[in-house]
Amino acid sequence: MALLTFDTAHKPRQSYASMAILLAVMLVFPFVAAQFGNSWVRIIDMALLYIMLALGLNIVVGFAGLLDLGYIAFFAVGAYLTGLLASPQFAALLESVVNYSPAVGEALVAMFGESIRTEGIHLSVWFIVPLAGLTAGLFGALLGAPTLKLRGDYLAIVTLGFGEIIRIFMNNLNDPINFTNGPQGINLIDPIRIFGVSLAGEAGTKATVFIGGFGMPSVNAYYFLFLLLCIVTIFMTSRLQHSRLGRAWVAIREDEIAAKAMGINTRNVKLLAFSMGASFGGVAGAMFAAFQGFVSPESFSLTESIAVLAMVVLGGIGHIPGVVMGGVLLAALPEVLRHVVEPAQQALFGKVVIEAEVLRQLLYGLAMVLIMLNRPAGLWPSPIKEDRPLAATDKDEKEESAVGV
Amino acid sequence: MTNFMLNISGVNKRFGGLQALTDVRIQIAPGQIYGLIGPNGAGKTTFFNVITGLYQPDSGSFELAGKPYSPSAPHAVAKAGIARTFQNIRLFGEMTALENVMVGRHVRTRQGVFGAIFRHAAARQEEAAIRSRAQELLDFVGIGQFGNRTARYLSYGDQRRLEIARALATEPKLLALDEPAAGMNATEKLALRELLVKIQGAGVTILLIEHDVKLMMGLCDRISVLEYGKLIAEGLPAEIQKNQAVIEAYLGGAH
Numbered sequence: 001m002a003l004l005t006f007d008t009a010h011k012p013r014q015s016y017a018s019m020a021i022l023l024a025v026m027l028v029f030p031f032v033a034a035q036f037g038n039s040w041v042r043i044i045d046m047a048l049l050y051i052m053l054a055l056g057l058n059i060v061v062g063f064a065g066l067l068d069l070g071y072i073a074f075f076a077v078g079a080y081l082t083g084l085l086a087s088p089q090f091a092a093l094l095e096s097v098v099n100y101s102p103a104v105g106e107a108l109v110a111m112f113g114e115s116i117r118t119e120g121i122h123l124s125v126w127f128i129v130p131l132a133g134l135t136a137g138l139f140g141a142l143l144g145a146p147t148l149k150l151r152g153d154y155l156a157i158v159t160l161g162f163g164e165i166i167r168i169f170m171n172n173l174n175d176p177i178n179f180t181n182g183p184q185g186i187n188l189i190d191p192i193r194i195f196g197v198s199l200a201g202e203a204g205t206k207a208t209v210f211i212g213g214f215g216m217p218s219v220n221a222y223y224f225l226f227l228l229l230c231i232v233t234i235f236m237t238s239r240l241q242h243s244r245l246g247r248a249w250v251a252i253r254e255d256e257i258a259a260k261a262m263g264i265n266t267r268n269v270k271l272l273a274f275s276m277g278a279s280f281g282g283v284a285g286a287m288f289a290a291f292q293g294f295v296s297p298e299s300f301s302l303t304e305s306i307a308v309l310a311m312v313v314l315g316g317i318g319h320i321p322g323v324v325m326g327g328v329l330l331a332a333l334p335e336v337l338r339h340v341v342e343p344a345q346q347a348l349f350g351k352v353v354i355e356a357e358v359l360r361q362l363l364y365g366l367a368m369v370l371i372m373l374n375r376p377a378g379l380w381p382s383p384i385k386e387d388r389p390l391a392a393t394d395k396d397e398k399e400e401s402a403v404g405v
Numbered sequence: 406m407t408n409f410m411l412n413i414s415g416v417n418k419r420f421g422g423l424q425a426l427t428d429v430r431i432q433i434a435p436g437q438i439y440g441l442i443g444p445n446g447a448g449k450t451t452f453f454n455v456i457t458g459l460y461q462p463d464s465g466s467f468e469l470a471g472k473p474y475s476p477s478a479p480h481a482v483a484k485a486g487i488a489r490t491f492q493n494i495r496l497f498g499e500m501t502a503l504e505n506v507m508v509g510r511h512v513r514t515r516q517g518v519f520g521a522i523f524r525h526a527a528a529r530q531e532e533a534a535i536r537s538r539a540q541e542l543l544d545f546v547g548i549g550q551f552g553n554r555t556a557r558y559l560s561y562g563d564q565r566r567l568e569i570a571r572a573l574a575t576e577p578k579l580l581a582l583d584e585p586a587a588g589m590n591a592t593e594k595l596a597l598r599e600l601l602v603k604i605q606g607a608g609v610t611i612l613l614i615e616h617d618v619k620l621m622m623g624l625c626d627r628i629s630v631l632e633y634g635k636l637i638a639e640g641l642p643a644e645i646q647k648n649q650a651v652i653e654a655y656l657g658g659a660h
Contacts, residue, residue: 236522243521243528244514244535247500251508254497261457261491263483263512263575276518 030220041219043335048226051327054311056280062318064273065253070163074278076300078132078285083186090120096178136282137275144274170297185296316378334360410435410610416465440625448634458482488577490568496556503552506539509574542570
């Protein structure tokens with residue numbers, strides 16, 4: 001960690017150099033990883049989505065200090081929205097609407113054209129992404145509103161309940177009107193298409209994406225899209241953190257009553273935190289749906305909420321580089337185990353003694369306990385601001401005040 | 406004297422079976438340092454919490470600088486122009502001293518999500534103004550050199566000063582201080598007194614709750630005395646000192 005620093009306020013040159021190095025590594029990565037098989041790039045694709053989720057949750061949990069155990073619901077909202085508006089699913093929805101109330105069905109057909117009867121709706125990514133962000137943001141505010149007066153454990157329990165409610169809705173909203181196709185999930189979701197180039201690759205190209213005559217595997221194309229979205233997310237959340245709103249969030253986390261007395265409208269500012277956090281989750285969800293081509297309620301269980309929360313807490317709550325690191329570690333860990341541990345056991349013992357999944361849970365638990373014992377602020381916490389004015393720190397203090405505040 | 410900075414009357418507040426405040430009124434002229442004293446449990450802090458919107462009164466009329474204000478929510482009261490400090494210091498512990506004061510500027514600034522993300526010229530200007538004003542206020546209360554220090558690690562006296570600076574950052578017409586001298590030694594009290602006079606000099610009216618009668622007598626322009634939620638005396642410090650009801654409240658009447 002010592003080599004890379006992202007403390008732009010105090011060490012701007014080193015930070016920008018670190019960012020440049022990291023970006024260079026990230027740009028080369030998929031081409032190197034693809035040599036060992038596309039599955040490795042796919043793992044990182046998923047890790048990037050989890051980083052987006054963790055960064056969104058970090059706004060709610062890290063900045064505003066509101067423990068949210070149902071965050072995956074917003075991921076689900078984004079994913080299902082994409083499922084509904086970029087797959088044949090809308091045709092199924094329309095069919096059930098026509099059966100239920102022909103007038104409304106005909107009105108929908110008149111609005112969107114005859115083709116939705118058979119093909120559903122296929123919106124472009126340019127609509128899907130903002131729409132997913134906005135819808136999830138709206139859901140964030142809706143689910144946040146009843147919890148405004150709750151704190152700590154109570155807030156956690158209520159948000160946990162909301163997360164489950166959304167999942168159960170997804171599971172059951174197939175009758176009488178078929179929104180979600182129930183437990184079977186929504187299939188055949190359109191891959192992302194940017195400027196006419198499908199990121200899944202055209203038919204007959206073996207999932208190779210050609211951009212200006214230069215071909216690369218589909219997973220690499222998604223990698224660059226997700227990387228871009230991650231960078232945008234990091235940029236936006238760090239700007240929010242160092243703004244009037246970011247300070248208001250931290251003030252609420254530190255002392256809500258004092259924050260109110262200082263004129264912060266805690267209701268609005270908290271709702272904004274829920275909503276902003278949720279909208280990043282929604283965009284990640286939309287990407288997830290398009291990337292997988294399939295969504296089902298199973299992907300949005302409580303375990304997923306907890307995994308995302310674990311990324312935030314383990315990495316360094318409230319500290320963006322820490323959260324990113326937590327996301328990479330925890331998202332990649334199970335996949336790496338699957339690819340390394342089982343073959344290694346095969347080679348050593350001739351059979352799989354401990355399954356990767358079991359080992360993953362073991363390591364998760366162990367990591368959590370060890371982190372909480374030894375580094376309660378996370379693996380990579382916010383840089384410690386100067387503590388008591390010990391003699392050893394006096395020099396730094398002078399330097400810092402000389403820089404000017 | 407019709408133009409009061411703070412004009413409050415008929416305040417009643419009941420907690421279940423306890424009548425915490427009975428028909429309390431207070432009238433503070435602009436630029437005064439106004440003291441509110443009374444034995445423990447007299448209802449001073451309750452009264453404070455009512456006028457700053459933390460508790461909802463059962464009745465009462467509230468006017469700040471001639472305009473009625475509604476003490477229905479603390480943030481609305483802060484916006485109307487009353488800033489407060491707390492008896493047990495309530496700083497934003499993990500933030501630096503400077504950031505604490507910057508939070509105080511929240512209510513007088515307006516950049517939202519858009520400004521935060523795009524940092525257009527207006528947003529940058531506002532941020533710079535917040536920062537420089539916060540530093541000025543830290544200098545004003547005498548802890549300008551500690552701007553980068555985490556609030557939690559400041560000394561007790563400096564935390565009190567920081568709380569005052571944070572309250573001043575909201576540009577209050579009236580600064581309400583709940584026992585600012587609690588736990589201070591004689592030297593610190595003297596310094597606090599100087600600071601309060603300096604704030605008065607800057608044109609801010611001050612309402613002060615304090616136990617230290619000696620400090621209050623020398624500092625306040627007028628004083629009100631509460632006992633069992635009722636106003637038992639109001640007047641100049643010298644009058645209060647001689648008031649029989651006050652003496653009985655503090656020393657106990659003849660039984």
